[in-house]
Amino acid sequence: MANLSVKKVEVCRVAPKQGSPENxxxxxxxxxxxxxxxxxxxxxxxxxxxxxxxxxxxxxxxxLSLALQHFPPLAGNLIWPQDSLKPLLSYVQGDAVSVTVAESDADFDHLINSVLLAAKDFSPLVPQLDVTDDRAAAMALQITVFPNRGFSIGTAMHHAILDWKTWAMFVKAWAHICKHEEEQALPSSLVPFYDRRVVKDPAGLGELYSKEHRYQDGRTDNRSLSTASLGKAPKATEDLIRGTFEFTRALIQRLRADVTTKTASASSLHLSTFSLVCAYTWVCMVKAEEIKGGTTILIFAVDSRSRLDPPIPATYFGNCIVGRVAVAETKGLLSEDGLVVAVNAITEALRSLEKGVLDGAEDWVSKFVDFSLYDRIYSIAGSHRLEVYDTDFGWGRPKRVEVISIDRTGAISLLDSKNGGGGVEVGLVLKKHYMEAFDALFASLVH
Structure with a gap:
């Protein structure tokens, strides 16, 4: 497909409707x-x-204006005042969300149906987040209309303000209000919980992390809210291909049976949908990219709301995730038992949660992972538990949901399947020859 043509019509600002209950x-x-x-x-x-x-x-x-009544901080900005030890999310009356309105005559069917397409095809459909050294917007939106065919909602969020779970909750709340066309109470599962006091910090991790950020890059008071890549458009090049691969429930069960057959210790392994999908993708990535030796790792996040002591509400607004690292020898992943090796590594990473989700937290900013120790690093973005396809604004379920930022980060995206049934969609952005190799490996599982 030729470069996707998008015409920007306007950039407007949408504020929470007056009388916000959570102002x-x-x-x-x-x-x-x-x-x-x-x-x-x-x-x-x-x-x-x-x-x-x-x-x-x-x-x-x-x-959107009605939804922001319940989520007013999303109209605000991240700031770091000189008299504050830590940054804060500020919201004042008059703050609003930047919304770009655009139109496109692109091939709509191609966008929603193609398994493989150029990574650059989706880039014009997402907004840039307004970020400077002094101020960073919480989020930005772009609505692109494909006349008489459909529309897209492109979203950009600042990760220091909320995690995937909070983001999914906001979009579902917005969709719920739009679909029902009235100011009605949100279901309790979509009402955000704002009291930050439930996150206990007896070890002073907040001040420690803030101090480490301030002294980053050899500076003595680095309060910048920007990085070299923050706020810039994805660096999608001509030879990068975006691929979406569906693991149906039947395929996942086939992987589970394969692991069970190949190892006598299957009962001790974490054979969840997450573990199996990530493990198979990890093995295929190593093979497709022709990693020759050494050690590779897979980094993933775990929601900690229910794991804290005491647990905090599931609707807590903000970040509440911890990272875990699965480590495996490349030769093991390339072996006949590669899937078992990968599942075992993920299981070991998950078992580390038994020590407590905050075990080792004092080192998370300064030395979370020494990347020099590994030959290849993979990471997971998103979660199939977010149920992003259950987001109906009144025009039915989305035909496609993509994590566009993996163009830049190189992460592996994980979402629920648009076809439902307990399936999972894996999203990748790779150079063309690597994508072709991965596609062939995935096809061998399907067929």
């Missing part, structure tokens, strides 16, 4: 948030199909 002036960042202070923004794209696009913009804007 807070600021939220302090916890140590969970500070871990992500200088990470690039997370970008997601939702694509919906409808032949009636005339009222899309007005309905989305109106419902």
């Amino acid at each position: 807070q002036s600021s939220l302090p960042l916890t140590f969970f948030d500070l871990l992500w202070l200088r990470f690039p923004p997370v970008e997601l794209l939702y694509i919906y199909q409808t032949s009636s696009t005339d009222s899309v913009l007005s309905q989305l804007k109106t419902s």
Whole structure:
């Protein structure tokens, strides 16, 4: 497909409707948030199909304003005042979310149906997050209308402000309000919980992380809210291909049976959907990219809301995830029992949670992973538990959801399947010849 043509019509600002019930002036960042202070923004794209696009913009804007009543901090900005030890999320009356409105006459069917396409095809459909050294927007949105075919919602969020779970909760709340076309109470599962006091920090991790950020790069008071990559457009090049691969429940069960057959210790392994999908993808990536030796790792995040002592509400607004690292010898992953090796490594990483989710937390910012020790590093973005396809704004379920920011980060995205049934979609952005190799390996599982 030729370069996707998008015409920007306007950039407007949408504020929370007056009388916000949760009109807070600021939220302090916890140590969970500070871990992500200088990470690039997370970008997601939702694509919906409808032949009636005339009222899309007005309905989305109106419902967004109503949704922001419940999520007013998302209209705010991240700042780091000179008199504050830590950054904070500030929201004042008049703050608003930047919304870019665009139109496109691109091949809509190609966008929603192609398994493989150029990574650059989706880049024009997501907004840039407004970030400077002094101030960073919480989020930005872009609504692109494909006349009489459908529309897309491109989203960019600052990772220091919220994690994937909070983001999914916000988009579902927005969709719920838009679909029902009235100011009604949100279901309790979509009402954010803001009290940061539930995140206990007896070890002073917040101040420790803030200090390490301030002294980053040899500076003595580095309060910058930007990084070299933060806020820039994805660096998608001509030879990068985006691929989406569906692991159906049947395929996942086949992987589970394969592991069970090959090892007598299967009962001690974590044979969840997550472990099996990540393990198979990891093995295929190592093979496709022709990694020759040494050690590779897979980094993934674990929601800690229910794992803290005491647990905190599932609707807690902000970040509450911890990272875990699965380590495996490349030769083991390339062996006949590569899937078992990968599952075992993921199981060991998950077992480390038994020591407590905050075990070793004092080193997370300064030396979370010494990347020089490994020959290849993979990471997981998103989660199939977010159920992003259960996000209906009134025009049905999305036809496609993509994590666009993996163009830049190189992560492996993990989402629920648009076809439902307990399946999982894995998203990759690779050079063409690597993608072709991965596609062939995945096809060998399917067939």
